[in-house]
Every structure is written in C-alpha cells, then in structure tokens.
Amino acid sequence: MCQFSLRPISDTVGTLCKSLSDEDKDGVRISNSTSIEHLLQFQNFRLRINDVFYDVEAPPCENLESVLLSNSSEKLRTLDDIKVTVASLHAVLNVDEYKLDRERTLLKRLEETKVALKPLEEKKRIIDEECEKRSERVLWAGFAAMGLQTGIFARLTWWEYSWDIMEPVTYFATYATVIGTLGYYILTRQQFEYPTARGHVFFSHFHKIAVKHDFNIERYNQLKQLVEEIERDLGRLRDPLYQHLPAKRLFHLMQLEKTKKEWAAAKRPEERN
DSSP states (O other), rough: EEEEEOOOOOOOHHHHHHHHHHHOSSSSOOTTTOOHHHHHTOOOOEEEEEEEEEEEEEOOOOOOHHHHHHHHHHHHHHHHHHHHHHHHHHHHIIIIHHHHHHHHHHHHHHHHHHHHHHHHHHHHHHHHHHHHHHHHHHHHHHHHHHHHHHHHHHHHHHHISSSHHHHHHHHHHHHHHHHHHHHHHHHHOOOOOOOHHHHHHHHHHHHHHHTTTTOOOHHHHHHHHHHHHHHHHHHHTTGGGGOOOHHHHHHHHHHHHHHHHHHHHHHHHEEEE
C-alpha cells in the first residue's frame, strides 16, 4: 500500500511519479510512513533483500494490544486537548476581530440604507401631514352633518310639525344609519368605530397621494425592514452575553439596563402630564 501526500498547486506530475517510485520499490507492500507498532500487529511478514526472501516472525507480546490501546487513547486525549486549545486560540485571536469587522460592515450598510431612506422619509412626512388634515376634515364634516340633522329634526318636531309625524322619520333615519354601518363592514371588513374609520380614511387617501408625490411605498417598506434587521443584528452583536465577559460584569450590565428601563418608564407619565 502506497501512502504519500501531494499539494494540488505546488506539486507536479513529476512529483507524483517520484513519490510512487519512492513508496513502491519492486514489491514494497507497506508504506514507509507505517509505524513499527502497526507492523508488529502482523506478527509474521516476509522481507525481500537482493532477491532473497526472509520470513520474519515477531515475538508474541501479551501486552501489545493493551499498549496499543493505551497509546491510541493517549493520542485521542492529546487530540482533544489540541482541539480545545485551537478553539480557545480562535476565540481569542479571531472572534473579536471578526466582530469588529462585522460591526463596521453593519454600520456602513446602516448608514447607506438611512441615506437612501431619508428622501422617502421626507416625502412620507409631507404625505402624513396632508392625510392627517384630510382625516380631521372628514371627522369634522361628519360631526357637522350629525349636528345639522339633529337641528333639522328638532325644528320639524317642535315648530313645523309634531312628534307624531316626525317619529317615523327619525326611526327610518336611525335605521338608515345601521344599514350604513353594515355597508361599511361589508366594504372594509372592519367594525365601524371612529378610530378605525379615521384610519381607513387616512390610509385610503395616503395611497392616492403617494402616487401624486411619486412615493414608492414598497421601496420604503423594504428599506425600513432592512434598517430594523441591521439594528437588530447590531444589538445582538453588541450584546454582553456575546462578548465573553465575566459573570459579575454581565450582572452589572443587566442591572444597569434594568435601571435605565425603569427610569424611562417612570419618566413617560411625567412628560404626558
């Protein structure tokens, strides 16, 4: 059995031929790199010197197998220790550098994404203001219509006619309102409530105005999602749990973060007041 190593870039066909001739010299059946302990496992083998064959009988060794097993286990333990050492060295030498490089890459992508998002944010702010005004006008128009209806019914009830005449009119007006709310649900698949109705007016007008201002809603949503993903990756990368910090340092950072959140939560009601 021939055994040798070749490098795919630096070695040539001549190297292959030379390695074959060095390993397989007219009948060599065992590789030159084979250790003696493995050779002794054959116990009997034939040696050829100057066309003369010699039968070699290795002396039996009762402890040979145990010695080989112990050596193999020692080699495995040594290999495991080497793996642990290599992993530790990799963590010390490469992980921090990789994190810094990854953080710089993410920050660069975040900056580029925010630059591309800035003009869209400006357009969206203008569209939001216009849609907000439109929603307010629709609400005030509905309020004025309801007030006008109430005033007309009151005038007809107490001055022009009587309640006996106006009662069926008010009944049908109320029932028409119920029919209108049912029609709203059929069209929008939403229960008629003032906040949801206002939101529906806002977003329906938003899509119309977006075309007018050449605002790409799909592109805006993609950029916003990309910014959130990058910021989430940065937060995960900067998480103390990923920095191999001591337990005391981690506990201190967690307590500090908890204090900041409690302080921010206590400050919000004060700002509202």
